[in-house]
Amino acid sequence: MAFLQSYIDLAIKLKGTSTILLTRINCADWSDVCTKQNVTEFPVVKMYKKGKNPVSYAGMLGTEDLLKFIQLNRISCPVNITSVREAEEYLSGELYKDLISYASVSILGLFSPNMTIAKEDFIEAGKYLKGYVVTGIYSEDDVSILSNKYTATLPALLLARHKEGKIESIPIANTHAQDIVQIITNSLLETFPEITVENLPTYLRLQKPLFILFSDDSINPEHKKAILTLVKGKHLDLFTPCWLNLKNTPVGRGILQAYFGVLPPTPLLVVVNLHSGGQVFAFPSDQAITEQNLLLWLKKLEAGLESHITILPAQEWKPPLPAYNFLRMMDAAASSHHPARKDPECMKETVVQENDKEQHEDRSANRKEPTETLRIKRWNRSNVFKAEKSFRHDNKEL
Missing domain, CATH: 3.40.30.10 (Glutaredoxin)
Known part of the structure; x- marks a missing residue:
């Protein structure tokens, strides 16, 4: 039940936030709902916004990581920056200062108006990283003002590290979306980090x-x-x-x-x-x-x-007991038939935790082994x- 406690703690932190509704679905009871949402493992967290596709959370199942994911999902990424002044506010952290505690690095893509393919790759990367990092894009005629100031060769990424107060540039000419994702992901890593269970x-x-x-x-x-x-x-x-x-x-x-x-x-x-x-x-x-x-x-x-x-x-990583063989359980569950029930109705912006109760309780018992960690x-x-x-x-x- 370890993750359920994290989810409860998250609900407490978000209490009074009228735009977010947290719900919980037991897939053993609502099998048709979970099947429609392509839920194949437990627990899983998804965020739903009206008129948009659901977003799955793939990070650590802790309260702070979930809170960061929800808060960073409040803005559409990449953010469309429309002026040099707005770009400077974005890079300084002023534009989204309430999110600084959740995202210590902001990414701004700089492009000439005619760099269509490069912009498409960056936009795809920004959408992929939504909820994990804040990204913005600037592609106006006066983009050279920013590229000259930060010694950036277009197309380029500007990485604003708010804690250090530094801004660095990375050229991304002929760089595909998946490589941009890798560049951004690596840029979020610390030079000499304190290692924790979460990171x-x-x-x-x-x-x-x-x-x-x-x-x-x-x-x-x-x-x-x-x-x-x-x-x-x-x-x-x-x-x-x-x-x-x-x-x-x-x-x-x-x-x-x-x-x-x-x-x-x-x-x-x-x-x-x-x-x-x-x-x-x-x-x-x-x-x-x-x-x-x-x-x-x-x-x-x-x-x-x-x-x-x-x-x-x-050592081979096998389940210590048959009761911990979650893959076998999932295969068995997929072949069984569950009676359909009416879908629950969720209003507002909704974060849903879907879980199979028995599997979740077993998984929480099968946690970290210090020797195997490293x-x-x-x-x-x-x-x-x-x-x-x-x-x-x-x-x-x-």
Whole structure:
């Protein structure tokens, strides 16, 4: 029932918001409704607006993530910007300042009026990312004012990072919609993020070894400075540099115990491969975490001179018990017949949670395994530490 509680908490946060109505449908009772809406897994959240196609939510099933999705869906994306002044307000965050807490990065596409195909690709990408990021488009005759100011070669994306107060440009000539989606998605990632249960899947999609610093509490500023210096020097391009606060994310203690057998003292820096082999390498605890020491250690890793502290076992991800075999249950449900019932009527802007009660309760019990969270398969050093270019080209999935 974990997700149901998140949904209840969401309803409490949105209490008094007259434009949004939250409802819940049990697909075991309303099978015809769920079938019409192409619901094939549980739970699922969909948003309905009058005159528009329903939008499915595919993010983390937590209260804050759901709230962000709903709030960012209040505006149509990409937003059509009609003047340079409005564009500047958009980039500064003033135009949608009530959404800044949900979207720390705003994307503005710049196009000449005759760049029809490029605009169509950007619009398609903006629609795909609706609910996850704010996008806008400017394509007026005076677009050169903005392109000159921000040193952008048209067509281009302007990325406004509101927390840092920075605006950067990315050229997108001959870039298709799916590639624009990837560019925008990557731009939302932090350089040195704090890893949490919620954001871990996003960074795992990069398919790079984790270069992760475990800390009891807030990160030491000197350690952060040393690692960010390595990032700036592109010494960590083949890794995902990150850190984990054991106070905020206690599951990290279980992860460390899986790596070391006992809970070691922190701060502690490890490299965990995400593709192959399952090797875990630990930075020597008797050395200070400085730029120079980290560089020497990375060179030893590259040369194969460091020994791993453990290899995480490769295991098949099977249901632990027949009761957890959700795929079999779904197949059985699809072949059975349920009597039709009258569709429930939903007014206003509606967010609907559809679930199968028994399956949902079972799923909530089958949650995260610390060892498996950072599980990896096999590591070939020659593939990890060689061509950065080919490494990037192999990882273009969302």
